[in-house]
Amino acid sequence: MARRTARRLMNGLVAVAMTVGVAAACSPAGPGEDPGGDPTRVQTASGALQGVADGDVVRFRGVPYAQPPVGELRWAPPVPVTPWSAVRAADRSGPPCAQSAPPPAGPQVEEDCLHLDVTVPARPAAVPRPVMVWLHGGGFSTGAGSDHDPRRLAAQGDVVVVTVDFRLGTFGYLALPGMIDPGSYGLQDQQAALAWVRRNAAAFGGDPANITLFGQSGGAVAVCGQLTSPAARGLFDKAILQSGSCGTTLAAGAAGPGSPAFGAFWRPMAHARRTGISVAENLGCTDPTTRLACLRGVPADRLLAQPTPVTAAATGDSTLPVDPRDALRSGRFADVPVLSGHTADEQRFIANLFALLGQPVTAAAYPELIATGFGEDADAVLGEYPLASYPDAASAWTAVHTDSGYVCPQLDTTAALATRGPVFGYEFADPTAPPTIPDPTGTTAGATHASELFYLFDQPGKPVRADGSVQMLTPVQRQVADTMIAAWTTFARTGAPPTGPGAWPAWHGLTSAVHVFTADPGRPTRADPAARHHCAFWAGLGR
CATH class of the missing domain: 3.40.50.1820 (Alpha/Beta hydrolase fold, catalytic domain)
Structure with missing residues (x-):
């Protein structure tokens, strides 16, 4: 089953x-x-x-x-x-x-x-x-x-x-x-x-x-596209990008065993x-x-x-006259306040999928999986993400694809948008978050792709544990959820996250700190995601 x-x-x-x-x-x-x-x-x-x-x-x-x-x-x-x-x-x-x-x-x-x-x-x-x-x-x-x-x-x-x-x-x-x-x-x-x-x-x-x-995810990619579309000017006043950007990409194998590369949307x-x-x-x-x-x-x-x-939108018509990535680089996008962020362990849900399909990411499989995804850059990637730095091979593989496919492109988009208007960054990093795909090993999945949605929305019949039972948010997770709902809706109301203790910093370049949502709603933190997610390395590879 x-x-x-x-x-x-x-x-x-x-x-x-x-x-x-x-x-x-x-x-x-x-x-x-x-x-x-x-x-x-x-x-x-x-x-x-x-x-x-x-x-x-x-x-x-x-x-x-x-x-x-x-x-x-x-x-x-x-x-x-x-x-x-x-x-x-x-x-x-x-x-x-x-x-x-x-x-x-x-x-x-x-x-x-x-x-x-x-x-x-x-x-x-x-x-x-x-x-x-x-x-x-x-x-x-x-x-x-x-x-x-x-x-x-x-x-x-x-x-x-x-x-x-x-x-x-x-x-x-x-x-x-x-x-x-x-x-x-x-x-x-x-x-x-x-x-x-x-x-x-x-x-x-x-x-x-x-x-x-x-x-x-794909909805956030679409929001980014709308920010660059002349036809969307004046249709909205603020934007929020969650785990998706104009530069989101997927390497070969990143979406599951045997999945093709998806270079861009x-x-x-x-x-x-x-x-x-x-x-x-x-x-x-x-x-x-x-x-x-x-x-x-x-x-x-x-x-x-x-x-x-x-699965990709065409560029070169009145909806998207140019590739949204090029539009960002040249400053051709709507000047509206933006909230932009990612989860700390985006790709863990696919590592779980490998395990569910009977093909877990093991130490023996790790080099081959990296070679499949990154070709001639595989040795450099293995050097930057050695197995010894992670608790297991699945965590190493998760970090590689989280950083290359999601976080670093998200930060590039965030930095570009910040050249025109107020932009606020966040990272969802509650390691106790319910998984979007259950981990069959029973270990904590971390803050995987789409796990923040359980904190903002009710989703009937979800999240689901490995045994098939529905998992409810704990009282502490509900407190984190309340904090996030207040942040999202305050931004919608005012164009900025809440002020006061733990107020978010505005974005000022790739070295800027972002607001981090953790398992402790009473202790907001800040972090430099570019350093923690190896973005200088990926930029050096041209990815």
Whole structure:
């Protein structure tokens, strides 16, 4: 059972390892109230919604923000949603967007998926609340907004939280000649959702002039892309990047046994079109004059089964005129406050995956795994990360890929963003954090990739122990979670983390300290992550 679960997890994680209209607004005294005073009913620019009261929050689920991207709208820019006249039930989340490896027990995925969920504190507000728009992770390939329940963020932080679904994989990033602005439809969907939120924030008691775009892993990579996209200017006012940046990369083997290298989440348009042509040929659409029409007629399940991966956004169109990494270097990005950070042991969850698949990272396997990932640089990497410096081979392997693929690229992005505006760095380093993939050896997994999400969101049925039981946060972990929620929502409200004892330092270059979240919420610490994660070494290798 564990091996089958691990294989499913690997399939889903292989790409991870990433005119404002005014709606009929409520009175500031009550979130989302219609003129009749019912907080579960709102009038948006698209039509009336009937949400549900759920304890300390009110939820509006499955709200369409664009027309279904099917038929002639498959591989087309998102089209504004058609308004509805009757009151629309908003009591369940929409289906996850079509993806090749949905959660084994999850809901049915569909192409008709451009929906969002809005979670609002139930208590009245004296003034409009900040709005936080969440982009889920999954490496541009998997995941859903409904994977994350923002109840605690909304209720404790007194903010409106919007979770979004957007096109993924082949449906979101295919590029072919004849398409309009191809290869970035997932990012365009996110922009359409942000525009919808800007238009309708007031209807939910939110402040349309105070929108924070935040995401984790692939969602954070997308946030970084939006920071560099001219088409996203003015759609959000602050940004949070969690374990994902414009430079996030994965070496060969970093996403699991036999996984290919994933150099970046961005591809030149010519490269993206070559990939698109390969997809078309796989599916028998070989005539250039009819290729796009032919592909639009292919059933979704056949598109999902085709073997050519489409997991990167194309650059060279109006969405991303240049590679976001180049945009950062040249200063072409939005000047907004940014919160940017990583976890201390990002890749431990993949080391656990190796073990679950019966291929643990051992001292004997370590040199070969490093050679697979780093080729001619392998000897240098082994010299910088000798086994003698770590408690075991899995920890050494974790450090190599944590530093090269996540932390150092994150710090490069953070430093570039700090040249234009206020930027605040953090490291999540609670070694007791629940693992995203259980460690079959029973040892502590450390602060692995996505483990900080358990502190910000509720995730039904997670985290899971190695024996399959659900693991709850301990009282101390809940204190850390409360501290993090206060930090995230204070940043959304003011553009800076909380002040007072333990206040975060602003970023001032690669040697700047970042705020560290540890297992002791009463003792905030600072650290120089560039030194601790060997970033000078990786820069010397050109990685």
